[in-house]
Amino acid sequence: MASLIGMTDMLVAALQATGGGPAGGGGEEAVVYRLLNEQLLLLATVVGAIAALPSLIEFIVEYRKRRERMALSLDDEQVSGLTVRLAGMDGFLAANADLIDRARFPEAYRDVAAGNEMLLIGPPLSGKKTVARRMAQLAGMDRLITVHNPRNSDALARAKALLRRAKHEKVMLLLPNIDEVFDDDDGEAEAELDALIEATAARENILVVATANACPPGSALDNLFGVVLALPGTQVAARAVPEVNAIGQGRERAAVLREVALFYLARAEAGGARLVGMDAAAAAERLVAVASNPAEVEDVVAVARTAATWAARQRTGAGAGAGARAGASGGGTGSGGGGAVAEITPAVLEKAIARVLPGTVPVDWGHGTRTAES
DSSP states (O other): OHHHHHHHHHHHHHHHHTTOHHHHOOHHHHHHHHHHHHHHHHHHHHHHHHHHHHHHHHHHHHHHHHHHHHHHHEEEEEGGGOOOOOOSOHHHHHHTHHHHHHHHOGGGGTTSOOOSEEEEEOSTTSSHHHHHHHHHHHTTOSEEEEESOTTOHHHHHHHHHHHHHOSSSOEEEEETTTHHHHHTTOHHHHHHHHHHHHHHHTSTTEEEEEEESOOOTTSHHHHHOSEEEEOTTOOOOOOOOOOOSOSTHHHHHHHHHHHHHHHHHHHHHHTTEEEOSBOHHHHHHHHHHHOSSHHHHHHHHHHHHHHHHHHHHHHTTOSSOTTOOTTOSOOSOSOOOTTOOEEEOHHHHHHHHHHHSTTOOOOOOOSSOBOSOO
16 A cells, blocks of 8 residues: 555656646646546555455354354254153152242242252263253243353353343253363353353243253352252262351351341241241251351242242142143143242251252251251
């Protein structure tokens, strides 16, 4: 470009030396000067475009590759068209029928402040993704968005955009093999996943389900999901018992967790739930003994309320049916328990602890009402 400008200047100087150009005042020479200048500018534009052509071609090729990778990494399917072949998981689905019912009839659980995210763990080829697809059917989802490669930021962005537009549909976001992201210690990908799950799991029309081979207690993956469900036969690592009797920070932590537990238990009772077989103090002490932070306490109480609400709906015939029967088209009215009381028993509390804090050793509460002193 600079060389072309230099050529223009040389030609202008030559015209002026002969009395032409703007300085010479000759009309014909001025016209020649303007035409020459315009031609040189046009030539410079063409040369610049040709010089930029390789970069443009490279950009187009890279864009097409990214689109192809995203297409391979993301599927958007209608749940009504899914064909799911699954055997041997009826017991697992029945044991988690309350979570399926909450996704199917979110309005019946509106008072239960719980995130709609869960992690399925099990060894490779154990059927985790197939179980998730079956849960999408039982929960009455309209669409299933699967991000096959959670490390693909373009696919995550596309999934987020699709979910943002899904205002009147029930959608399951499925993230298979999410543990691979955390195994690679990819901080950027972990942050993107965290943001996506946090932004979508709070919406009652979206259910986020991820799968992993394992979920080490206290890991970043463990902290990302409020509910962790182990498929039958899965070896779950034992969870260390928090130190509750130590002096200093251990004692302060226990005092904080106790107050948090009593707060959420009181909120549950104010919302219509009832503690049966234990009082609030005893339930709080059990939570202090297993939880490491307030978020875990909140999740355990929310999951316990979910199970208790589902049991109340079952007693009135409003639930989706024991075992989350396959092919159920309605499963009830979608209302609450119809007057039945949601009872949080020691068994319900222990089941909630096992879901939120897998690997925790359960305790035998015995018979009769337990208090903190007993």
